[in-house]
Amino acid sequence: MEVKNNPTMEIVILETAERLFLEKGFGMTSTTEIAKEIGCNQALIHYYFRTKENLFNIIFEKKFRQFFQNIFVVENLDQMTFQDKLKHIIETHFDMVRENPRIPLLIVNEFSRNPEMVATLKEKLQGVVAMLFENLKTDLQVEIEAGRVRPITLIDLIFNIISINISLFLLLPVAGEIMSLDEKQKEIVINRRRDEHVKLILNGIRS
Amino acid sequence: MEVKNNPTMEIVILETAERLFLEKGFGMTSTTEIAKEIGCNQALIHYYFRTKENLFNIIFEKKFRQFFQNIFVVENLDQMTFQDKLKHIIETHFDMVRENPRIPLLIVNEFSRNPEMVATLKEKLQGVVAMLFENLKTDLQVEIEAGRVRPITLIDLIFNIISINISLFLLLPVAGEIMSLDEKQKEIVINRRRDEHVKLILNGIRS
DNA sequence: CATTTAATTAATAGGTCTATTAAATATGGA
DNA sequence: TCCATATTTAATAGACCTATTAATTAAATG
DSSP states (O other): OOOOOOOHHHHHHHHHHHHHHHHHTTTTOOHHHHHHHHTSOHHHHHHHHSSHHHHHHHHHHHHHHHHHTTSSOOSSOTTSOHHHHHHHHHHHHHHHHHHSTTHHHHHHHHHHHOHHHHHHHHHHHHHHHHHHHHHHHHHHHHHHHTTSBOSOOHHHHHHHHHHHHHHHHHHHHHHHHHTTOOHHHHHHHHHHHHHHHHHHHHHHTBO | OOOOOOOHHHHHHHHHHHHHHHHHTTTTOOHHHHHHHHTSOHHHHHHHHSSHHHHHHHHHHHHHHHHHTTSSOOSSOTTSOHHHHHHHHHHHHHHHHHHSTTHHHHHHHHHHHOHHHHHHHHHHHHHHHHHHHHHHHHHHHHHHHTTSBOSOOHHHHHHHHHHHHHHHHHHHHHHHHHTTOOHHHHHHHHHHHHHHHHHHHHHHTBO
């Protein structure tokens, strides 16, 4: 049994498809275009991945996990104050979204195309989400009871962080165009917003 | 000159196309499907609107304006405090997004498909945006100088409001699925978030 | 009523898309 | 070297899509 298992072309297809799916979405990306981009025969896409749907699902699942699995970094935070923990969480989440600015749009769009895909993936994440919750829940409770933080559910707090970080990178292309920002100016805005998000969330939960 | 000008079919096409474009986006909606949905011949779409692109552009421009033209209600706010003005702005914007929850996604997606469309529309909005700015800018300045609000640019404040409101309705379909929310529970979440957004923004700019 | 114009349909050209199949080429092991 | 297997390509079926054209039906007008 000689296993050739040359992964290069398979990987090239995955990488190219990932880029195009992220740029243009499922519906506006064709296997023909993926092949043309690579410079290979279009049938090769189907040789390795059988269907476009299957290729997309592999990529989508990977991106979905990538986005939710380590959505928050909650390690080495033990000796910090709650404020500093939260600041650290907001900033690392911000940086993660900054590195993957198109994943949220991919997920939102795919959900309206095929809700079952997300339903399928959610089960695999529930453990992670639950763990994340437990980790911060007691901290928040202590702060609220001490009167340092206004009453707020952990889920609302987390939703605030995710919302504000994600929407920056969702809206920036459009907002940048409306405000006539070039790439350099966008970079400045992003850095200013990073600080602003920390201030907004931290101030926003004060009692 | 006998002008028939029977607008019913034209309107039916516009309404059906609008619904489908909002649901599935430009790329995954075909003129064939629009016609099938209506129950008319597919050529009729092209008779009235010539091209799919043209039909989409008409709808997109309308939705774009609808979303940005009256993005904030800033009338009859004269005798209010800054806090109450802001509360009112956040809530009316929230309600507007709630009524048009799919427009942001349409705009974001269309921008990555065809950035020039947004570039074309921005000029027509700049007057509106500028007026909006002037109206709140001095108010904010007064609050900051009085020490009641931390230093923040008006643009960041507005971006905070738009971001938090839009992202709720962008993310709710996915988040609802992950958290297994039915429609009734979603409604409860939406109402709770409406209050939370006001608290977040108002607290978030305290000095 | 006859005629002109508008609205609608049937038919189709021409293109692209996904997926399959068979043939050609490359690769590794005996 | 020769063979078996893996990879790649060429060709194509079959579906669907956009847009156009010509023909048909409906509506309005004199």
